[in-house]
Amino acid sequence: MLNISNIQHFSVGDGQGIRTTVFFKGCNLRCPWCHNPETISPEKCLLKYQNKAKPEVCGRQTTADEILPELLEDKIFYETSGGGVTLSGGEVMLQAEAIVELCQKLKQNNVSVLIDTAGCVPYNYFEKINGFITGYLFDFKTANSEKYKQIGGNLQLVSENIQKLIADNIVVRIRIPLIRDFNADEKSIKDICEHLKSIGITEVDLLPFHRLGVAKYNAMGLDYAYKDQPPLSKAELKNIEQQYAKYFKVNIER
Amino acid sequence: MKLFEKLENELKNVPNGTYAPYFYRVKGFRRNLAANPSELRANGINALFTETTPIILKNEVITGNRFSLYTNASALELEYYKNLENSFGKRDFIHNRDHYAPNFDHTMEVGVTGLIEEIKASLEKHKDEPQKVETLNGMLIVMEGFLKMIENYAEEAKKLRGNPEYNQEYIEFIIENCTALTKGKPETFAQGLQLMWFCHLAFLMEGRYAMALGRVDQFLYPLYKKDKEAGIITDEQVIEMFENIFVRICDCQDIVNICIGGQNMNGECQVNDLTYCIIRAVKGANVPGPNLSLRLTENTPDDFLDECIQLIGTGIGYPALMNDDVNINALKKCGYEEEDVYNYSMVGCIENFITGMQPPWTDGRFDTPRFFDYVFNNGFSETNKSVGLVTQSIESMTTMQEFIDALKEQIDYGVKEYVGLFNSRNNVINQEYYPQPFLSCFCHDCIGRGLDINNGGSKYPSVHGAAIMGIGTMSDSLSAIEKVVFVDKEATLEELRDALNNNFEGYEELHNKLLEAPKYGNNDNFVDKYAVWLVDYVYELFSKYKTRDGGMIYIAASANIDNIDAGYIINATPDGRKRGAPLSDAASPTYGKDTKGATSTLNSVSKPDYEKVICGSVVNQKFSPAMFTPEKRKKLAALVRAYFKLGGQEVQINSTSREVLLDAMDHPEKYQNLVVRVSGFSAFYVTLSKDVQHDILSRTQQE
Numbered sequence: 016m017l018n019i020s021n022i023q024h025f026s027v028g029d030g031q032g033i034r035t036t037v038f039f040k041g042c043n044l045r046c047p048w049c050h051n052p053e054t055i056s057p058e059k060c061l062l063k064y065q066n067k068a069k070p071e072v073c074g075r076q077t078t079a080d081e082i083l084p085e086l087l088e089d090k091i092f093y094e095t096s097g098g099g100v101t102l103s104g105g106e107v108m109l110q111a112e113a114i115v116e117l118c119q120k121l122k123q124n125n126v127s128v129l130i131d132t133a134g135c136v137p138y139n140y141f142e143k144i145n146g147f148i149t150g151y152l153f154d155f156k157t158a159n160s161e162k163y164k165q166i167g168g169n170l171q172l173v174s175e176n177i178q179k180l181i182a183d184n185i186v187v188r189i190r191i192p193l194i195r196d197f198n199a200d201e202k203s204i205k206d207i208c209e210h211l212k213s214i215g216i217t218e219v220d221l222l223p224f225h226r227l228g229v230a231k232y233n234a235m236g237l238d239y240a241y242k243d244q245p246p247l248s249k250a251e252l253k254n255i256e257q258q259y260a261k262y263f264k265v266n267i268e269r
Numbered sequence: 270m271k272l273f274e275k276l277e278n279e280l281k282n283v284p285n286g287t288y289a290p291y292f293y294r295v296k297g298f299r300r301n302l303a304a305n306p307s308e309l310r311a312n313g314i315n316a317l318f319t320e321t322t323p324i325i326l327k328n329e330v331i332t333g334n335r336f337s338l339y340t341n342a343s344a345l346e347l348e349y350y351k352n353l354e355n356s357f358g359k360r361d362f363i364h365n366r367d368h369y370a371p372n373f374d375h376t377m378e379v380g381v382t383g384l385i386e387e388i389k390a391s392l393e394k395h396k397d398e399p400q401k402v403e404t405l406n407g408m409l410i411v412m413e414g415f416l417k418m419i420e421n422y423a424e425e426a427k428k429l430r431g432n433p434e435y436n437q438e439y440i441e442f443i444i445e446n447c448t449a450l451t452k453g454k455p456e457t458f459a460q461g462l463q464l465m466w467f468c469h470l471a472f473l474m475e476g477r478y479a480m481a482l483g484r485v486d487q488f489l490y491p492l493y494k495k496d497k498e499a500g501i502i503t504d505e506q507v508i509e510m511f512e513n514i515f516v517r518i519c520d521c522q523d524i525v526n527i528c529i530g531g532q533n534m535n536g537e538c539q540v541n542d543l544t545y546c547i548i549r550a551v552k553g554a555n556v557p558g559p560n561l562s563l564r565l566t567e568n569t570p571d572d573f574l575d576e577c578i579q580l581i582g583t584g585i586g587y588p589a590l591m592n593d594d595v596n597i598n599a600l601k602k603c604g605y606e607e608e609d610v611y612n613y614s615m616v617g618c619i620e621n622f623i624t625g626m627q628p629p630w631t632d633g634r635f636d637t638p639r640f641f642d643y644v645f646n647n648g649f650s651e652t653n654k655s656v657g658l659v660t661q662s663i664e665s666m667t668t669m670q671e672f673i674d675a676l677k678e679q680i681d682y683g684v685k686e687y688v689g690l691f692n693s694r695n696n697v698i699n700q701e702y703y704p705q706p707f708l709s710c711f712c713h714d715c716i717g718r719g720l721d722i723n724n725g726g727s728k729y730p731s732v733h734g735a736a737i738m739g740i741g742t743m744s745d746s747l748s749a750i751e752k753v754v755f756v757d758k759e760a761t762l763e764e765l766r767d768a769l770n771n772n773f774e775g776y777e778e779l780h781n782k783l784l785e786a787p788k789y790g791n792n793d794n795f796v797d798k799y800a801v802w803l804v805d806y807v808y809e810l811f812s813k814y815k816t817r818d819g820g821m822i823y824i825a826a827s828a829n830i831d832n833i834d835a836g837y838i839i840n841a842t843p844d845g846r847k848r849g850a851p852l853s854d855a856a857s858p859t860y861g862k863d864t865k866g867a868t869s870t871l872n873s874v875s876k877p878d879y880e881k882v883i884c885g886s887v888v889n890q891k892f893s894p895a896m897f898t899p900e901k902r903k904k905l906a907a908l909v910r911a912y913f914k915l916g917g918q919e920v921q922i923n924s925t926s927r928e929v930l931l932d933a934m935d936h937p938e939k940y941q942n943l944v945v946r947v948s949g950f951s952a953f954y955v956t957l958s959k960d961v962q963h964d965i966l967s968r969t970q971q972e
Contacts, residue, residue: 024866027896027904033868033911068781088792089868091914096907266900 016076017113020054020105022085025092028268030129030152030188032098035089037082039104039114040074044133044167046156047240048194050228054105062234071234079117087124099127099149108132111140118147131190134176135168141180150186152220153177157198158210178214190220190268193247199255208262218264221256223247273512273554276328280520284324284339287347290476292340293317295350298357307407307721309357311706315414317474323422325443327435330513331463332422332443333470335521359476360705363691364698365628365723365731367477368616370526371468371711372625374488377461380454381416387716388412394719400701401719404726407706408716415471415707416451422467423447458502459510461492466514468711473521475707481526481616482559483624486544493543504546511550519556528614530573531564531593534607538568545573548588552580561588562615564596565913574906582897582924589619589921591885592913596621599883603821605729619827619885619919620734626713628723628818631695632734632825632884635687636835637803638742638842638852640679644672645766652840652848658682663762669755672762673747677806684810687735688822695733696817700724723818730820734884735811737826738835740877741789741853743803745844745862748796749786753779769841772848784845790858791865792872801877808881826856826877826886826918855887856919867892871912871920879918891923930954930966 018040026036041057042049053060059074086100093099100121102114107130121128127149134153141151155177157163160170180187189211193199198207211219225246232239247255252267259265297316298309321337342350360366379387388409395401426443429435446463455461465482472480496502518525529547530540551561563569563577577588600610600621609623616622616630642650643657650657660675700723708722709715715726723731753759760768760779768776768783787796804826811822828835836851844859846852853859856874863870867890874888896905909920933940937955954962 025868025908026866027901033904033907035868088872092868092908092911095911095914096904098904098907 016078017082017110017117018057018074018076019082020051020073020075022082024089026101029101029103029131030098031127032096033089033092034098034101034129035086036101036103036131037086037107039102039107039110041109042104042106042133043109043135044106046166046192048192048197048224048244050225050231051105052228052231052235052237052239060235062231063236064230064234079114079120083117083120083124086121087126090124090126093126097127099129101129101131101152103131103152106133106135108134108136108140111136111143115143115147118144122147133168134173136176137172138176138179141176141185145180145183145185150188151180152190153180153187155189155191155207155211155219157203158206159203162197174210174214177216181215187216188218188220189216190222192222192224193252193255194224195244195247195251199247199251201258204255204258208259212262216263218266219259220266220268221259222268223252271512271553272328272330272509273516276326276513277516277520279326279328280334280517284336286339286341288335288338289340289342289347289350290317290338290474291354292342292347292350293320293338295353296320298353305403306702307403307704307706308410310704311407311410314411314475314707318411318414318418318471319421321418321474323418323425325422325425325429325435325440328439328513330439330442331459331466331510332426332447333463333466334517335470335473338474358703360698360703363631363633363694364703365631365695366705367472368479368481368620368622368630369477369628369708369712370481370483370528370614370616370622370624371708372713373465373468373483373485373711374612375625375713376464376468376711377455377488377492380464381412381419381450382453384710384716385409385412385416388710391716391719398719404704404706404709404721404724405716405719407704408710411707412710415467418471419447419467420451423451455492458489458492458496458507461489462510462514465489469525471707473523477708479524479526479617481528481614481622483614484528484531484612486529486541486547487531487539487612490541490543493546497542504542504549507543507546508550508553511547512554515550515554515556515559519554519558521558523558524617525559526562526615526617527559528562528564529588530566530569531613532566532568532597532611534611536566536568538566538570540569540573545576548576548580551585551587552583555583555585557585560615560618562619563588563590564593565590565909566593567910567913571906574909575902578902578905578922579897581922582894582902584894584924586921586923589887589919590909591615591619592879592916592918594913595879595916595918596885599880602880603732603883609728615885618829619887620825621823621883621885623729625711627727627729627820628712628731629708630734631691631731632736633687633691634738634831634835635683635735635807635824636738636839636852637680637683637807638739638746639839640676640683641746641769641842642840643679644675645762645769650840651770653838663766666762669751672750676747680806681810684735684807684814688811688814691733691735691822692817695731698723725818730818731816732820732823733816734823734825735807736828736831736884737803737807737824738828738832739839739852740800740803740826740856741859741862742842742844742846744789744796744799745786745846745853745859746842747799748788749783749843749845752786752795753782757782765843769843772841773845780845783843786844788844788859788862789853790863790870790873792869797873797876800873804877804879804881808878821883823884824882825884826879826882827884828852828855828887854889856882857887857889867908868911871908871917872915875912875915875917879916882918886918888917888920889923890920891925893926894924897924925954927966930962934959934962934966 020038020040023036026034042055053073061070063070131152163170229239229242293316294313297312300312324336392405446460529544614624639653648657648659657679660678704721712722720726773780787793832852832854841848
């Protein structure tokens with residue numbers, strides 16, 4: 016069974032072209048800036064938005080066959096734009112076993128699949144699906160192993176996974192969230208750049224922090240630690256971009 | 270400050286006196302108040318052209334404006350002239366007066382002098398047919414007057430020679446161009462553009478509105494190409510000239526459609542260097558007029574489409590994107606010659622028109638959701654103050670099909686009512702008594718036939734567009750009835766009737782169930798099938814009828830902002846919409862009910878057969894400004910192209926963010942120049958009523 020929270024059509028920020036993103040529930044990291052809090056727990060949860068009469072139930076058990084028709088609805092849009100399906104979360108790789116069938120079936124239908132992951136799972140999880148997908152959108156949060164630990168991750172595991180994927184000729188797009196008090200100072204950036212360069216990375220996507228997730232935290236009755244964190248200014252962003260650009264080809268997801 | 274900005278300011282300083290076209294028109298009538306209708310009307314138009322004195326503005330490169338129509342005549346005179354004009358009566362929109370695209374390709378080939386020659390030749394040919402002689406004499410009077418007006422502009426310009434307040438380069442340019450036009454056909458691009466503008470100005474002076482310019486990038490292209498090859502013009506100059514005209518179009522607060530692109534009969538895309546100049550001028554002038562319509566084809570170059578999307582992203586909202594294949598296939602059904610079909614353009618907001626070959630457009634509102642009231646209430650509608658048919662009682666209905674059959678009977682009656690009323694209003698005018706001699710000179714083949722445009726002169730008969738109001742409201746309502754009453758059996762039709770008649774007060778639980786039923790715009794066939802059905806059925810019904818002169822009655826799926834007015838007089842509907850609330854807009858889903866993203870919306874709205882919506886349709890889609898970065902624009906372009914492959918007919922993209930619109934409601938002073946586009950035309954947001962502002966706000970914002 017697949018444990019998902021939502022299917023989002025016309026996703027334009029999760030990889031190439033027009034994509035449909037399936038959000039999976041359950042995550043093994045605890046990033047305090049996370050903007051999809053409803054996907055952290057594998058359990059069902061309620062979102063009660065102020066402007067809606069009824070609370071939304073978030074989380075459902077489904078199967079590849081059940082969601083496949085909806086994922087194929089937009090095929091003409093994928094074809095015209097070079098897009099496809101993105102599996103995101105939460106941490107979709109925690110459900111690696113379960114998504115194999117889905118990835119296989121999408122491939123049979125000539126639909127490209129990208130996996131959006133933070134990559135903190137054993138490499139054999141990746142090996143199960145490598146053969147059926149176009150590549151990974153691989154989140155990389157910090158080059159500081161202590162900080163990775165703080166959010167529940169493991170720098171060494173992440174790095175090894177990236178290297179193995181590259182060695183296996185799998186497309187990996189490194190995506191770095193830009194979090195002001197976590198990884199956006201000069202020292203952190205330099206460390207990230209050096210580290211990624213050392214494991215063979217040449218191009219990165221930068222994802223500037225935004226606090227639009229606050230509505231979801233409110234709807235879940237949770238406090239959002241980052242609710243007062245303003246987005247990076249243009250100048251800050253430009254500065255960060257320049258630092259990364261010394262090492263990599265840089266794309267900013269605005 | 271750029272030249273067009275200076276002109277914009279100059280246009281604000283209107284002359285002293287009263288703006289009174291009627292004063293000049295009646296001056297013409299008074300030449301012989303007992304003249305035959307052709308001569309009378311022609312004299313009126315002639316006087317507008319010849320008894321006014323052109324005022325050339327300092328920042329005009331292409332000259333011509335309406336300042337000449339001001340007068341210092343006394344109040345007594347003005348009152349008398351006004352009364353006299355009213356007594357003579359005139360055509361209105363519903364009588365085929367405006368919303369017309371002239372056959373400028375021919376005008377450019379022969380010029381004003383050429384048209385006069387044609388009229389004279391036709392007079393000779395028809396000299397033994399008194400009615401035609403009368404008609405042609407009217408045409409001669411107006412065209413000679415028009416020629417005189419151009420001469421007057423040249424003469425006025427000459428008086429400004431040496432005047433230090435005027436840029437002498439512009440003055441000489443104006444003299445050269447106007448003089449050339451008095452002698453023959455336009456020989457340069459500037460002369461062609463000047464002629465086009467004089468014609469358009471003349472239509473405005475006559476009191477027409479929403480006159481389209483047609484395929485400007487095609488009929489001016491030969492002159493442009495010639496000048497470019499001769500090295501006598503640059504694209505910068507061309508753009509400046511267009512900007513110079515566009516600010517005046519905007520100043521008139523008129524809906525002026527310009528059609529660009531399109532394919533020829535070999536399927537080749539007609540976008541050329543001049544097309545690029547036009548969109549760059551629109552971008553440069555950044556005004557909510559003209560109404561730019563792109564006939565988009567599969568082989569429209571990617572870089573051109575991208576430039577168009579960039580233009581849309583400035584907040585200006587146009588060009589509107591039209592699926593050329595769908596429109597061409599739709600028009601081919603009407604029996605027009607193929608060559609004429611491929612030369613179609615748009616008039617008004619989006620209405621497909623055989624350029625320069627049929628009488629001016631008419632259309633009207635076909636309010637579909639009111640038919641529910643008659644089914645539920647034994648033929649009566651209290652809200653709508655109208656009476657339909659008595660159809661099967663809801664108490665005896667046991668299937669959805671029975672409900673639909675009753676609704677079909679009501680719609681069938683409604684179509685007959687509509688056609689009957691339209692034809693009687695349209696035909697109340699005596700065609701011979703209200704000729705349009707000037708307009709006829711820009712319609713094939715009025716001069717050759719010696720007949721007025723509305724009296725058999727045009728190549729094709731008049732057509733009419735019946736605009737279906739509330740496709741989304743209708744589909745959502747039928748879906749809610751099927752789901753709540755017949756599938757889930759959570760309410761009876763009688764309970765539903767009571768809920769509707771009480772505007773859901775006391776029926777909150779039922780109201781919520783109705784609101785939760787599947788809604789149009791989410792790619793769900795449970796509801797989408799009803800949109801498909803409605804278009805098929807209404808098309809089938811209207812196709813049975815003809816206009817007074819044998820033309821087709823098209824259907825349209827555009828609303829402008831009429832969906833708001835229509836909503837005022839329609840009872841609560843089964844989709845959960847409350848009494849008086851706006852209907853869904855044009856061919857778009859109900860506001861805010863398409864929640865699954867733009868691809869799902871477009872998957873849904875591409876399902877109806879738009880080759881039956883011959884007039885045209887409007888689907889509004891709003892995106893946040895972040896969608897207009899170079900990378901994202903490619904995705905938007907792909908979105909549109911895929912949507913058109915699916916059979917979508919039209920999409921209008923708007924880029925203004927919700928935050929901006931909200932702020933603009935509270936602080937209009939900060940947003941004087943904020944342009945929004947609604948169903949076919951652009952407007953300054955702050956000039957709209959709160960109702961309309963709310964309407965714009967509540968259109969789903971796709972991310």
